[in-house]
Amino acid sequence: MKTIKDDDYYTVAEVKALLTSLCRDDYARLAKIAGYRASISPGLEAQELLNEAVVRVLEGVRGWPRGIDAIRVLDMAMKSIVNAELKHRKVVLDHAKREQRSLADSVVNTETSPTMENDLHAEQLLGQIFGALSSDPEVLAVTMGRAEGLKGDEIQRQFNLSAKQYEAARRRYTRKIANIIPEE
Amino acid sequence: MNAKRTSSQKLETLIDDAVESVMAMTEEELRQLFHEVDTDLETEAAWVAELIASKVAAPKESLIELSRKALNEKGLPRSVFHLPDTAAERRALFDWLKDHPGLMDPALTMAFRDANDLSDRDIMGILENLGELGLLDETEDEE
Numbered sequence: 001m002k003t004i005k006d007d008d009y010y011t012v013a014e015v016k017a018l019l020t021s022l023c024r025d026d027y028a029r030l031a032k033i034a035g036y037r038a039s040i041s042p043g044l045e046a047q048e049l050l051n052e053a054v055v056r057v058l059e060g061v062r063g064w065p066r067g068i069d070a071i072r073v074l075d076m077a078m079k080s081i082v083n084a085e086l087k088h089r090k091v092v093l094d095h096a097k098r099e100q101r102s103l104a105d106s107v108v109n110t111e112t113s114p115t116m117e118n119d120l121h122a123e124q125l126l127g128q129i130f131g132a133l134s135s136d137p138e139v140l141a142v143t144m145g146r147a148e149g150l151k152g153d154e155i156q157r158q159f160n161l162s163a164k165q166y167e168a169a170r171r172r173y174t175r176k177i178a179n180i181i182p183e184e
Numbered sequence: 185m186n187a188k189r190t191s192s193q194k195l196e197t198l199i200d201d202a203v204e205s206v207m208a209m210t211e212e213e214l215r216q217l218f219h220e221v222d223t224d225l226e227t228e229a230a231w232v233a234e235l236i237a238s239k240v241a242a243p244k245e246s247l248i249e250l251s252r253k254a255l256n257e258k259g260l261p262r263s264v265f266h267l268p269d270t271a272a273e274r275r276a277l278f279d280w281l282k283d284h285p286g287l288m289d290p291a292l293t294m295a296f297r298d299a300n301d302l303s304d305r306d307i308m309g310i311l312e313n314l315g316e317l318g319l320l321d322e323t324e325d326e327e
Contacts, residue, residue, distance in 0.1 A: 016240045024229045025211050027236070031228035032206050032217065036199045040192065047235065054239050075203055079196075086192065122191035129198060146201060147194035177198060178205040179220055 009063040016058065018070055029071055035183030037078040041085045042121050046183065053077035086118050125182055132180045138169035139176060146173070265315035271304040278307045281314070 010018065022030075034046035034053075053074045056062040062077045064070075126147065133140040138161060145155030156166045209217065215225050268274050302310070314320055 019236050020240055022233075022236075024233070025214060025225070027229035027232040028214055028218070028225045029206050029209070030232045032214075033203050034232075036202050036206075040195060040199065047231065050232065051235055051239070054236055058239055069207075071207060119191040122195040125195055126191055126198075143198065147189070147198055149189055149193075149197060174201070174205050178202045178209070178217055181199055181202045183221070 007066075009065055012058065012060060015064055018064075019054070019057075022070055026071055030074060032178070032183075033071065033075050034078060036181050037075070037082050039125060039182050040122065041082050041089075044082070044085060049078050049081060050074070052081050056081075089118060128182055129180050133176065136169075136172065136176075138165055139172045142166070142169045142173040143177070265320040267308070267311050267315065267320075271307075274307055274311055275304065278302075278311060 030050060031046065034050040038044045038046045038049045053062070056077050057064055057073060062073070062080075064073045129143065130140060133143055138159075141159035141161060142155055145158060150158065152166060152170070155161065156163065161169065206214070206217070211225070218225050218228055268277055311320065
C-alpha cells in the first residue's frame with residue numbers, strides 16, 4: 001500500500017512560487033470558478049471564498065499534491081469550504097429550532113428541516129438554470145439528467161434521445177453550462 | 185437507478201461540469217464568457233492576481249531555485265547536458281518540451297505556457313536551468 005509522505009506535497013515555498021507563476025487566463029478562470037462555487041452558499045462572496053482557499057493552501061491546511069494543477073487544487077479547497085459552510089449553517093439552524101421549540105414548550109412543525117432550507121436556495125438556482133434552457137429541450141434534458149446523476153445512456157433512455165441527438169446536445173450543454181450557472 | 189438527490193447535490197454536479205468547461209476553455213472562449221456578463225477577462229484576472237499577491241507577498245525563491253536547492257540537498261550529481269547551437273534550434277527544443285507536458289512537472293509546463301514573448305536569451309536561460317535540473321538528457325539531442 002502506498003503511504004503518503006511529505007515529499008508527495010509541495011512545500012509552502014513551492015506553493016507560493018506556483019501561485020505567483022499562474023498566467024492571466026488561469027487567474028480569470030479562478031475568478032469564474034469562485035463565482036460558481038460561492039453561488040451555492042447564500043451571502044458568500046467569490047473573493048471571500050477564494051481568499052479562504054488560498055489561505056488554506058498557503059498555510060498547508062489543504063495539502064497540494066505534487067503534479068496537480070493549481071486551479072484544480074483551489075477549486076477542491078473552495079468546494080470543501082462551501083460544503084463545510086452549508087453543514088455549519090445546518091447545525092446553527094438545528095440549534096435555533098431546538099431553542100425555539102423549548103421556548104414555546106410545545107411541538108412545532110418540523111417538516112422544514114435546515115437541510116431543506118439550504119436546498120430551497122439550490123432549488124431556486126436550479127429553476128433559473130432550467131428556465132434559461134427552456135428554448136433548447138434537448139440540452140435541458142441533458143442538464144436535468146446530469147443533475148440527477150444519470151449516465152449518458154440513462155439520459156438517452158429517460159428522455160428518448162437518439163445517440164446522435166444526445167451527443168449533439170451534450171456538446172451544446174458543455175458550451176452552455178458555464179454561461180448559465182448563476183454567480184454569487 | 186440513482187438514489188434521490190437533494191437540490192444542493194444536483195446544483196453541485198452542474199457546477200462541477202461548469203468548472204470543467206471553464207478549465208478547458210481557450211482564451212477567446214473565456215473572453216466571450218466574461219463578455220456575456222458585462223465584464224472582461226483582464227478585470228477578473230486582475231482581482232485574483234491581486235488577492236494572491238497580497239497573500240503570498242513576493243516569493244523569496246523561484247520554483248527553479250527551489251528545485252535546484254532540493255537537488256543539492258539530496259546530493260545528486262550535477263547533470264551534463266548539451267544545448268543546440270542556434271537560437272532557432274533552442275527555441276524548437278523549448279517548444280517541443282512545452283508541448284510534451286509529461287516530460288516535465290505540470291507546474292513547470294504551466295509556468296511556461298505563456299512563453300510566446302520570451303527572448304532567445306530567456307529561452308537559453310530556461311533551458312540551462314532545465315538542463316541543470318537533469319531534465320535534458322542526451323536523448324533530447326535527437327529532437
